[in-house]
Amino acid sequence: xxxxxxxxxxxxxxxxxxxxxxxxxxxxxxxxxxxxxxxxxxxxxxxxxxxxxxxxxxxxxxxxxxxxxxxxxxxxxxxxxxxxxxxxxxxxxxxxxxxxxxxxxxxxxxxxxxxxxxxxxxxxxxxxxxxxxxxxxxxxxxxxxxxxxxxxxxxxxxxxxxxxxxxxxxxxxxxxxxxxxxxxxxxxxxxxxxxxxxxxxxxxxxxxxxxxxxxxxxxxxxxxxxxxxxxxxxxxxxxxxxxxxxxxxxxxxxxxxxxxxxxxxxxxxxxxxxxxxxxxxxxxxxxxxxxxxxxxxxxxxxxxxxxxxxxxxxxxxxxxxxxxxxxxxxxxxxxxxxxxxxxxxxxxxxxxxxxxxxx
Amino acid sequence: xxxxxxxxxxxxxxxxxxxxxxxxxxxxxxxxxxxxxxxxxxxxxxxxxxxxxxxxxxxxxxxxxxxxxxxxxxxxxxxxxxxxxxxxxxxxxxxxxxxxxxxxxxxxxxxxxxxxxxxxxxxxxxxxxxxxxxxxxxxxxxxxxxxxxxxxxxxxxxxxxxxxxxxxxxxxxxxxxxxxxxxxxxxxxxxxxxxxxxxxxxxxxxxxxxxxxxxxxxxxxxxxxxxxxxxxxxxxxxxxxxxxxxxxxxxxxxxxxxxxxxxxxxxxxxxxxxxxxxxxxxxxxxxxxxxxxxxxxxxxxxxxxxxxxxxxxxxxxxxxxxxxxxxxxxxxxxxxxxxxxxxxxxxxxxxxxxxxxxxxxxxxxxxxxxxxxxxxxxxxxxxxxxxxxxxxxxxxxxxxxxxxxxxxxxxxxxxxxxxxxxxxxxxxxxxxxxxxxxxxxxxxxxxxxxxxxxxxxxxxxxxxxxxxxxxxxxxxxxxxxxxxxxxxxxxxxxxxxxxxxxxxxxxxxxxxxxxx
Numbered sequence: 001x002x003x004x005x006x007x008x009x010x011x012x013x014x015x016x017x018x019x020x021x022x023x024x025x026x027x028x029x030x031x032x033x034x035x036x037x038x039x040x041x042x043x044x045x046x047x048x049x050x051x052x053x054x055x056x057x058x059x060x061x062x063x064x065x066x067x068x069x070x071x072x073x074x075x076x077x078x079x080x081x082x083x084x085x086x087x088x089x090x091x092x093x094x095x096x097x098x099x100x101x102x103x104x105x106x107x108x109x110x111x112x113x114x115x116x117x118x119x120x121x122x123x124x125x126x127x128x129x130x131x132x133x134x135x136x137x138x139x140x141x142x143x144x145x146x147x148x149x150x151x152x153x154x155x156x157x158x159x160x161x162x163x164x165x166x167x168x169x170x171x172x173x174x175x176x177x178x179x180x181x182x183x184x185x186x187x188x189x190x191x192x193x194x195x196x197x198x199x200x201x202x203x204x205x206x207x208x209x210x211x212x213x214x215x216x217x218x219x220x221x222x223x224x225x226x227x228x229x230x231x232x233x234x235x236x237x238x239x240x241x242x243x244x245x246x247x248x249x250x251x252x253x254x255x256x257x258x259x260x261x262x263x264x265x266x267x268x269x270x271x272x273x274x275x276x277x278x279x280x281x282x283x284x285x286x287x288x289x290x291x292x293x294x295x296x297x298x299x300x301x302x303x304x305x306x307x308x309x310x311x312x313x314x315x316x317x318x319x320x321x322x323x324x325x326x327x328x329x330x331x332x333x334x335x336x337x338x339x340x341x342x343x344x345x346x347x348x349x350x351x352x353x354x355x356x357x358x359x
Numbered sequence: 360x361x362x363x364x365x366x367x368x369x370x371x372x373x374x375x376x377x378x379x380x381x382x383x384x385x386x387x388x389x390x391x392x393x394x395x396x397x398x399x400x401x402x403x404x405x406x407x408x409x410x411x412x413x414x415x416x417x418x419x420x421x422x423x424x425x426x427x428x429x430x431x432x433x434x435x436x437x438x439x440x441x442x443x444x445x446x447x448x449x450x451x452x453x454x455x456x457x458x459x460x461x462x463x464x465x466x467x468x469x470x471x472x473x474x475x476x477x478x479x480x481x482x483x484x485x486x487x488x489x490x491x492x493x494x495x496x497x498x499x500x501x502x503x504x505x506x507x508x509x510x511x512x513x514x515x516x517x518x519x520x521x522x523x524x525x526x527x528x529x530x531x532x533x534x535x536x537x538x539x540x541x542x543x544x545x546x547x548x549x550x551x552x553x554x555x556x557x558x559x560x561x562x563x564x565x566x567x568x569x570x571x572x573x574x575x576x577x578x579x580x581x582x583x584x585x586x587x588x589x590x591x592x593x594x595x596x597x598x599x600x601x602x603x604x605x606x607x608x609x610x611x612x613x614x615x616x617x618x619x620x621x622x623x624x625x626x627x628x629x630x631x632x633x634x635x636x637x638x639x640x641x642x643x644x645x646x647x648x649x650x651x652x653x654x655x656x657x658x659x660x661x662x663x664x665x666x667x668x669x670x671x672x673x674x675x676x677x678x679x680x681x682x683x684x685x686x687x688x689x690x691x692x693x694x695x696x697x698x699x700x701x702x703x704x705x706x707x708x709x710x711x712x713x714x715x716x717x718x719x720x721x722x723x724x725x726x727x728x729x730x731x732x733x734x735x736x737x738x739x740x741x742x743x744x745x746x747x748x749x750x751x752x753x754x755x756x757x758x759x760x761x762x763x764x765x766x767x768x769x770x771x772x773x774x775x776x777x778x779x780x781x782x783x784x785x786x787x788x789x790x791x792x793x794x795x796x797x798x799x800x801x802x803x804x805x806x807x808x809x810x811x812x813x814x815x816x817x818x819x820x821x822x823x824x825x826x827x828x829x830x831x832x833x834x835x836x837x838x839x840x841x842x843x844x845x846x847x848x849x850x851x852x853x854x855x856x857x858x859x860x861x862x863x864x865x866x867x868x869x870x871x872x873x874x875x
Contacts, residue, residue: 222731223723230719233710240667240697240705241719242688 004048026336027107032333036062040331046322055329057178058317059310067199071271073309075280077208078263079287080294080301082133082256087296089252090221091230093293094323095140095155095283096260098162099133103261105166106132107268108174108275109185123188126168126265128209133261136162141165151253159284167277169206179191192270202270208305211259212298217296218316260284274284308333334344362392363388363426365553366522371420373406375435379577380406383420386582388522393544393554395564395585397576397597401764401796404557406445407574408524411555412444413437424522443515444524446745449507451499458482458495461514470612478517489517489546504853505536511545523547524555529563534652534820540755552649559597560589560792564824573597577643595864598796608806614643615785617814618664623673625656625663633659633836634672641783641814646805648829648846649818656838657818658700661787664816666690667695678782691720693783695778698769700787700818706772707760714742714756745774750800779858784815790824802828822854836860 038048059068079096086093093099110128114121140158143149165292174183192202219225230238239245263283272279290308294300315329364387369857373381380403388394393555398404410417412763413431422429424440431437437505442666445613451460458479479495486493499507510530515523529537544554544567553560558564564571565585573580573596580596618641626635634656642645662668666685674681677693690697699705705717718727718738726737742756753763760768769789776784785806790798803830809815819825825832826846834841834857841851841857842864856862 091616221735222732223728223733224731226715226722226733230708230711234704234708237708237719240665240699241688242686242691246686 001050002317004105009014017179020345023295025347026295026304027089027344028338029293032339033332036335037328037332038143041324041328044328045326046324051318051322051324051328053254053319054321055311055314057314058321061316061317062087063196064199067196067201067312067314069306069313070205070314071200073207074202074204075263075267075283076286076290076308077213078266078301079260079283080083080305081208081298082263082288083287083291084294084296084298084301085215085219085228085259086252086256087291088232089228089249090235091144091253091256092152092250093155093256094152094254094288095137095158096263097255097280097282097324098155098159099217099257099260100264100267100268100280101162101166102132102136102257103264104132104268104275104279105169105264106261108183108186108264110274111190111269112184114190115187116189118189122189122192123271125186125190125269126262129261129265129268130258131261133257133259134266136220137257137260138250138254141250141257144253145249162276166217166275170275170277172315176274181277185273186268190269191273192220193268200271203267203268203288204293207262207266209302211262212302215259223252248338263287284339286333289333292337293340306349307336363423364388364865365392367421367423368407368411369408369421369642370697371417371419371421371422373403373415381410381417382558382577384574384577384579385420386579388553388555390521390553391548391551393548393556393567395568396555396557396574397559397561397564397593398573399559399597399790400766402574402597404574404578405526406577407556408444408526408557412442412524424603426700434737436522438518438520441519441521442519443512443518443522443834445508445515445526445528447526447528447530448726450565451507453498455499456495457497457499457502457510457513460510461495461517465518465568466479479627480578481517482513485513488550489516489543491543497814498570500722501824502646503536505532505539508532508536508540510545520552522553522555524557526557527559528556529560534822536771537563541743556591561593561597564593565590575599588801594795597794601695611646612644613808613811614812616640616642618737619674619676620664621674622658623675624671625659625668626660626671633838634663636673637838637840638673639840640789641816643812643814644809645831646809646815646829648825648832649767649835650822650825650832650854650858651814653820653837655835655858657835659785659838660835661697661700661816661818664700665695665750665785671682678843691724694779694781696781696784697780698772698784698786698789700791701837702765702768702772707768709760709761712754712757712759713746713751714738716740716760717756717778718772718777721775721779724807739855742743745771747776749774750806759838766800768795769793769797769801773801777804777808781808781813784813786815787818788820789817790821798824823850826851826854834858839866 034052041048041051058065059069079100082096107125107129114124124289136158140151140154143154144151170181170183173236176182176184192204195201195203195205203280219229225244227238227248229242230241231245235245286308290301290304294304311329311333315326318324319326366388368381368387369385371381372383373569384407396404396407409415411422413434413436418522429440439573453464457474462475462478474504482493482495485491491513493509493513499510502510512523523665528540528615540576541780547554556568568585570584571588571593572582573593575597621638624632625634625635637660646863649660659668663670666687666689669684675685677695682689703709708719718741721727722733727734727741739756745751746753746756749770751774752767760771763771789801793801804818805815812874817825817828830844832846834844841860841862853862
């Protein structure tokens with residue numbers, strides 16, 4: 001039984017994966033999104049050129065801002081890679097948000113309950129974050145592979161559960177006495193060091209880049225990646241060729257969750273240090289957009305995440321310079337994804353109607 | 360003054376980026392004529408009739424209907440002019456009834472309300488006139504494939520089609536259904552309809568058509584009267600060279616038993632017993648044909664041996680190893696090759712490259728992988744070798760399997776499955792949907808494997824093919840063995856009776872026939 005939503009997602013997948021899309025497509029999508037965005041900005045009574053100039057300056061105007069852009073991109077990179085990994089195996093992981101929360105929760109436990117020497121503590125905390133995401137997403141993975149549940153529905157609902165669990169914990173058991181609703185901070189030894197002195201840029205960037213390289217190697221240079229992609233394209237053929245489809249499906253979802261969990265752990269160890277209610281501004285969802293704009297390629301995801309990170313950073317100064325609210329940036333973000341989809345569909349079907357040709 | 364032909368196609372040219380699909384194609388069709396359009400896959404048949412049905416516009420050329428030049432902007436124009444088409448893949452809405460499907464897209468006389476009553480009466484009338492036996496109240500998903508095809512025919516007639524185009528109508532039908540379809544076509548002809556019948560099967564074209572237009576590489580080779588030609592001549596026109604219909608097959612050199620099947624029962628998809636108490640042995644160097652009307656347990660039998668479907672009871676042993684529950688991954692160890700019936704859905708990953716598909720079963724073995732890492736160099740070298748060896752027509756090893764023609768897709772599967780000198784080959788309808796040249800290639804390769812000493816199970820619904828290729832033939836009806844016969848010692852008529860379940864062997868004969 002497939003819901004309408006998941007059918008539509010599968011439709012998108014067949015557009016995204018079924019054929020190689022032109023690599024220039026995201027660039028066009030961004031340009032058109034900015035063009036249409038300028039109409040909206042003008043409608044809001046501001047000068048689009050001034051607004052975009054402020055946006056640009058605010059994102060990359062000086063070294064500190066570049067660092068901020070990078071920092072904001074890190075969780076998007078990791079969560080975007082997470083989506084790609086699942087997508088490639090034809091699993092739709094909409095549960096990135098929940099997995100980020102679970103990763104963060106595990107990381108905070110490791111960072112506050114364990115007391116280990118520097119150099120050991122941090123890797124363990126990050127690994128715990130991955131374990132949190134892995135376990136949390138293995139549940140929908142198992143339900144899909146072995147019981148035929150729709151993973152889109154299950155992961156969406158599990159997001160609510162994860163957010164509520166974290167919320168309960170910081171209100172109750174994990175609440176730091178005397179303070180607002182937040183947990184204790186993780187040990188110094190569990191924090192990601194700053195790699196550019198005088199800025200907020202932390203080692204998480206290197207972690208994200210390494211994750212992208214590893215994801216690429218996994219997908220295209222290992223037998224596991226071959227199995228994963230084979231199941232993604234055609235599960236029937238994979239079974240015929242001797243691939244254990246159930247196992248691979250669970251594994252794809254769980255590995256995807258591990259990457260999302262790492263995103264949560266890196267954010268804790270690099271920026272926030274403690275668990276707060278609602279600490280993620282929706283990275284798990286933006287990650288889907290990042291993965292699509294990045295054309296489901298690890299390198300593309302890095303670039304797309306940088307773009308989205310820059311938008312978020314630049315939005316602040318756009319707000320102060322021309323008085324436009326933050327949501328304008330979200331509109332541009334949404335438009336980019338929309339034009340990406342339209343472009344993919346046009347490339348797939350032609351502009352007016354399906355082209356018919358002899359098979 | 361002579362009246363012009365009913366339909367005239369004049370110098371139609373249609374190009375797609377990089378391909379000339381139709382190159383100055385001309386022919387004509389008379390009213391009351393069944394005109395076959397014959398050609399190999401990719402010869403341009405479908406493009407041509409799509410043009411005729413308004414699905415795309417020709418680059419140049421003219422179409423005349425009843426002497427008047429027509430322009431088709433869409434299929435709506437074609438329908439309005441009395442042109443009907445039955446596509447290879449049916450355009451029916453499964454949950455709706457036959458009547459609902461037939462009026463779909465047409466204006467109701469009581470707009471905006473439906474008026475199915477008069478429509479149903481009209482459907483029944485058409486159905487009686489042409490012997491179509493279509494029940495307007497039946498839901499489409501409940502109908503057999505042959506029945507759904509008749510619904511498509513009624514749909515076209517209901518819209519007032521004088522010219523009916525059938526695109527490979529027999530590809531999905533059983534022999535009986537083909538027979539019935541031909542009766543329907545003859546009635547249509549008698550009523551003065553013009554029929555364009557697309558096929559690449561020579562027997563069918565000879566049986567049903569009045570004239571044949573042969574297409575090759577987008578061009579018309581010739582238009583001939585069916586009565587004045589024969590299969591060999593048509594095959595020559597279609598392929599462009601001589602074609603062998605009979606193989607010179609050396610006598611079987613039987614070796615050790617490779618496969619023993621005892622009292623095997625297998626459940627089908629609809630939870631019915633699809634294979635019942637099947638027992639047989641198969642030895643090296645032997646081709647065992649499995650004959651029967653499609654859907655009588657052949658696929659389930661092969662899938663059980665291939666580990667894709669569990670056995671309900673009974674025993675399968677391969678090379679003396681009896682496995683309780685086969686997994687598809689065991690085939691590699693047991694050295695079994697499986698050429699599946701559905702090559703696009705099962706045999707290939709259409710979005711994988713040719714080189715990736717060529718290692719689909721072997722990717723985790725040396726030299727294609729070392730400690731979990733793929734060795735792309737070895738994978739590509741393997742592909743280059745196989746492409747040459749099996750004459751796979753692909754620009755290079757990195758194009759997607761999807762971009763190959765059906766015959767070349769099958770060659771990819773053969774190249775992969777036969778690459779490890781298998782002991783046992785399970786070939787399920789390996790020539791289905793292939794043109795003459797590709798069929799010949801597949802059969803030739805299987806005979807080579809037989810000569811090398813492989814044991815082969817060969818499933819086909821084409822009786823002629825089975826009889827020419829097999830050393831022994833098992834006839835299945837409703838999952839039971841009706842007979843185990845040798846080609847040459849049996850008439851087609853006897854085979855037909857067994858396939859229909861009207862003649863069966865005794866228990867004693869069954870015991871004796873197990874061994875080769």
